[in-house]
Amino acid sequence: FYCCRAAIPEIIKAGGGAIVNIASVAGYVCYPGGTAYAAAKAGVTGLTRALAGEVGRHNIRVNAVAPGPIDTPLARTVLKEMATRDDPQPFAGVIRRWGKPEEIANAVAFLASEQSSYVTGDTISVSGGAFMH
Structure with a gap:
């Protein structure tokens, strides 16, 4: 919110542009111990919609990317304890793998x-179908 609030006047001066927020598929689902994170990321999605409605008249587009499980050192550490022999990559979607950081970057760039x-x-x-909604 604060970043958007600071950037919007400058984007208006520039004649328009795009804001891309980073949400998470966790904002669509619930898992034990993830309430605060899920609520925060759902809030990012709501903020994205609300801001788009407010600043569209200034030629500013506002969107978000909601990553699913991405193969990073942090994700491997956090999700390792959820892994089983039958499911070595928990939450992998129908594509059956975790995403790559560059796949998120591609969505943001688009x-x-x-x-x-x-x-x-x-x-x-961007979740490989892990959390289709």
């Missing part, structure tokens, strides 16, 4: 580019 000039107020889930 939403920041003119290729998505008619997209605003949306959250794109």
